[in-house]
Amino acid sequence: MFRDLNINNDRPVYLQIKDYIKELIIKGILQKDVKLPSTRELGEILNVSRNTIILAYEYLEDEGFIRIVKGRGAFVSDIKIKPQDNFNLSWDEKINDYARFAERLDIIKNEIKWEKGMISFKSISPDSSLFDMDEFKKAFLNRISMEGDKILNYGYAQGYKPLIEYLLKYMENKGVDVEGKEILITNGFTEGFDIVVSAITNKGDKIICENPTHNTAIKIMKLHELDIHGVEMDDDGMNINKLEEKLYKEEFKFVYIVPSYHNPTGIVTSPEKRIEIFNACRQRGVPLIEDGFNEELRYSGSHIAPIISLNGKGNGVIYLGSFSKILFPGMRIGWILADKDLISVLESIKRSRNIHTSFLDQAILYEYLKGGNFEKYLKRARKEYREKFEIAYKAAKELIPCRDIKGEGGLHIFVELRDINARDVLFECCKNGVIFTPGDIFYTDGKGKNTFRLGFSRVSKDEIIKGFKVIGDVVRKMEG
């Protein structure tokens, strides 16, 4: 039976031998008290050195699978796995409504999937080829040499102190007065938003957001069974009259907005509109949750400060930041900047959910940021995405018959068709190897059936044109 072992190059040979014998014992092929071949014998059978076998046996003994008796040899231990009658359940009946709802709202599972050769405009994640691997490696090696033992052991729920300090300074540089405020590091925006919603809402509470808005935010709010009120968008952001009207009529737990390169419309809320929204919330005492989504990607024009910077020492705005949308999303690092006492409560929730965000990742990111690499990366990324945006916007205007195209930069544009269902268009495009994200998933009220989002960050310039042509042809045909 030992001859059946196929040794490969994936793992040290002695460990492959150890695992193989373990398997034979676990499966009951080698039973209790059976004597294993001598190390010399097995070495010959497997054509490896005797030392390799000695090492394998040592590990087997260490893991409790064999015992080695001096002068007599190696014997299989008493591994008590006596298979019992199988215990089977119908999990279908055990899974609760919340879990089923999470499954139903999971668009990744329910939308058309990318297949090889397709041009996909679904993604708005960054183009990894812009990442600077050398600087990333350096950041890792520096940090691990300095304090590898610390960052690989348990850390603190609030986050890695140097990163928190860096981000406080970073937010100050956006014009925020951080006095009386604190930062909690989260696993990206998603966790940050979920924690905030968990802390300040109860089932059935009314909240306001833009309509359409970020689908993940809608999903989280639905999972918390909130009563979502969408306010329609003008070209410069949320319609202020509708917002004020709503705020004055009913009680809301918070207003959630994405002021920069809004997902999905790409609209940048104007500085004037930011002030109006801020004051509307202030006057009604309704917390404002500001999603800092992609604001770093500003391509042109003057810097526009986040809404939280309007609030001086005030505590009514919660800012959710994330690099993970544009830089290293695989690491999942975001942050919440808010009132100190609130952050302290959110920290306890964070701890109850997953103790803390990876300290390794936080430490690498800190080292990377500190060295100025983020600025350098952004310079490259802005240039690249600006070019792509300009090509995409122009091409969409030319190639796709529609009522309106929105977008001012960022990583996507948003198309409003005349009176054609975007899912029908998607169905036809898919046959021709092009997919995108239907807009209805971003709406709070079932509208937007004639809209879709085109993410261009990971599509080459040529394929942008090629893909848009396909979409345009389908739309033209359907318009008849």
Added chain:
Amino acid sequence: MFRDLNINNDRPVYLQIKDYIKELIIKGILQKDVKLPSTRELGEILNVSRNTIILAYEYLEDEGFIRIVKGRGAFVSDIKIKPQDNFNLSWDEKINDYARFAERLDIIKNEIKWEKGMISFKSISPDSSLFDMDEFKKAFLNRISMEGDKILNYGYAQGYKPLIEYLLKYMENKGVDVEGKEILITNGFTEGFDIVVSAITNKGDKIICENPTHNTAIKIMKLHELDIHGVEMDDDGMNINKLEEKLYKEEFKFVYIVPSYHNPTGIVTSPEKRIEIFNACRQRGVPLIEDGFNEELRYSGSHIAPIISLNGKGNGVIYLGSFSKILFPGMRIGWILADKDLISVLESIKRSRNIHTSFLDQAILYEYLKGGNFEKYLKRARKEYREKFEIAYKAAKELIPCRDIKGEGGLHIFVELRDINARDVLFECCKNGVIFTPGDIFYTDGKGKNTFRLGFSRVSKDEIIKGFKVIGDVVRKMEG
């Protein structure tokens, strides 16, 4: 004003200059349309090269803070941060009961804190000096060279495929039949347990666990408002009669157990008891949640298979695994092994909470494991912890007057005093520079006031003796 800039070695100089000027603009010290000094002038003022200033201005323009007019110079842009009336809220009134409860259950916030010079037996986290940094670095560099662009971009909610495959094989090697089962990667045990509880329980549901048990599990179950029924422990695990009695009297949503080096008692549930517990759950159709906590740390005797290995192709056991308790806790990687369809639902919940666990960390861990480093590490760690355990157990027996000391290995022992309150002992010990974890926090019914846990993994052998002496003296004095 430019002379006030203090240049340090932390960041590239041009970025420090950029940040400084940004700050002056943000604060309104440099106002709209103000002309900045020429690059030559500022270079002289700051005593840096003109090129450094050119670069700083380039970044300032790129970020939208200044505009550079050819032949005329650099001018401050219109940064519209018009401070508004402060928006202040009383967050105290906005924070809900759930969040307050999370805060109240947050032992880190409510227990005595370590201060410099103290001997702390609170921690049961691994001794970082046993980590193999060189192999860890290699694993990072290998993976990042192979697929850095992939693992730093968005991944999949279920986890990093090669790690999942590795863990399936790993569980097979513990005797588990993985057919019909799947793995979900989580941010450690804590997230895994929270997700499972979220998916299969509703407020008020009854569940069974050992009494005492892992405090984090109690916290999570309390936050889900479950009705927790503790079953007392015998020396070989849960009292089976009491378990069966409970199971036959009422409906329970699940039974949660920690069969190896049980937290806090250190008890290893015997193979026979494992079979009895499994069959009791099977007969009543109650899912069994098995916490694989520290089972890798077995010091001596035959390998004891996890309970899930008794179940063949059955699906009634959910296994929660985690390396993060013994290896690299800072990375927060655990897994759930369970029925395939159940995992698919849990995956959707995971996605709704934080998209996925860091792909960087998963990829490094995979590379590290694949190379056989975990086995090598365990060999070292087992040896070290066995020695410490033996010293600690013996020293506690000798030095601390008590009714019973439990523990069979792992990273901690558990002391039951005669009739003395452990918190009183802690209070006195703390004055003498020794702290530990009072046992009451592990009990489901307010008992255990005369118990405490002594974690020894991060305390030197000398300090174990020294610390136990202090505890023993305090106890002796209180016993009078």
